[in-house]
Amino acid sequence: MNITRVLLLCMALCLGGMAWAQTGARARASGDAGNSPLVQVADGRMLAPDIARIVNHGELVVSMLAADNPPFFSTQKGQLVGTDVDLARLIGKELGVPVRFDRSPKTFDGVAEMVANSQADLGISRLARTLKRGQMVHFSNSYMRLGHALLINRVRFAEMAGDQPLPQVIRNFTGSIGVIANSSWEEFGRRNFPQAKLVSYPTWQDAVNAAIKGEVVAAYRDELEIMQIVNSDPSLALSLRTVTFNDLESPLSIMVGIRDLTLLSFVNEVIAQRAEKPTVSSVLKSIK
Structure with missing residues (x-):
């Protein structure tokens, strides 16, 4: 191969690389859905599909046991209150959407099954990690032991x-x-x-x-x-x-759907950054 061919080949490779970089830059600038795994929501933000689903839906649906279980969740004076309720609302606040609690499940396993069947975004209901549940949902990091x-x-x-x-x-x-x-x-x-x-x-x-x-x-x-x-x-x-x-x-954890990996990571970060982390002692004091 002579020097002229070598130079021509180098120029072609450089031009091709520049064209590829410019195409990628234009795609990133325009938010081209065909080249990005992110989804653009109404306010212009680019979000992971599982987060975008919740934002576009306009609410975070949380599965919770029908029977009251104070101090984690119970209805008092017509209002749903408790430590699990507070955690769910904190997650909704960070997502920028209100929380809707679906309290149709009659059993704790029913709460996890609702998330597994994509009928709720999260299951928050004093739920412990079990091998049975681990076969159909993701567990968040523990928020109380x-x-x-x-x-x-x-x-x-x-x-x-x-x-x-x-x-x-x-x-x-x-x-x-x-x-x-x-x-x-x-x-x-x-x-x-x-x-x-x-x-x-x-x-x-x-x-x-x-x-x-x-x-x-x-x-x-x-x-x-x-x-x-x-x-x-x-x-x-x-x-x-x-x-x-x-x-x-x-360990008490939040149940997350198996496809919602970004939501799982987001929930874990909310738990990690929470200012107040409940313990048995603090919960008992709140009951008194």
Whole structure:
């Protein structure tokens, strides 16, 4: 190859590179949808498709359990309030849209399923991460962590334990444990107490009542709920005792659709930058 051909080839490559750069610049300047994964919304912003969907829709749809669960979410004086409600509204505020809460789900799993089926943008409802839910939705970073606990009927437990030490009986629990049906506690119960007999109840109060009456040896949920039961009625300490686990916890997360990866990242950033991060102690104080 002679020098002239080499020079011509170099000039062609340079001109081609310049043309490609100019085309890309024009596409970026014009917001050409054909060359960009972003979507232009009405106010001119270029947003990721999942974020643009919410902005164009004009609202953030949040799936939330039908039954009240204070202090996370409950209706007081006609207004929906609670720590989960505040978090949902903060996300909506940062997106620039109002929040619409859909409280049609009757179970905790139903909240996650609604998000999985694209019937809601987010699921925020005191939801713990479970292997079942992890097969159909994304989990956000945890926004609160709750330790596991048992509310134990003293008489039934004494009958089961005999002379065995408490730690040994708890770790090899063979009695009956009440849990909320279609909740994370069914999965946690099967995993953490494989020898126990799990009894599912429609509501947490039903499980607590079963423990009080001795229909089950214990009721199983997080430390916050167990402490609320005992604090609300100190006389229960005569018939019930509590056990809290330091090595078991339930991280609460927001459920996000499997296609909404930018929304997931955005939600995680809102959680990370939140000024106030609730703890068991702060939530208990707010209840009092």
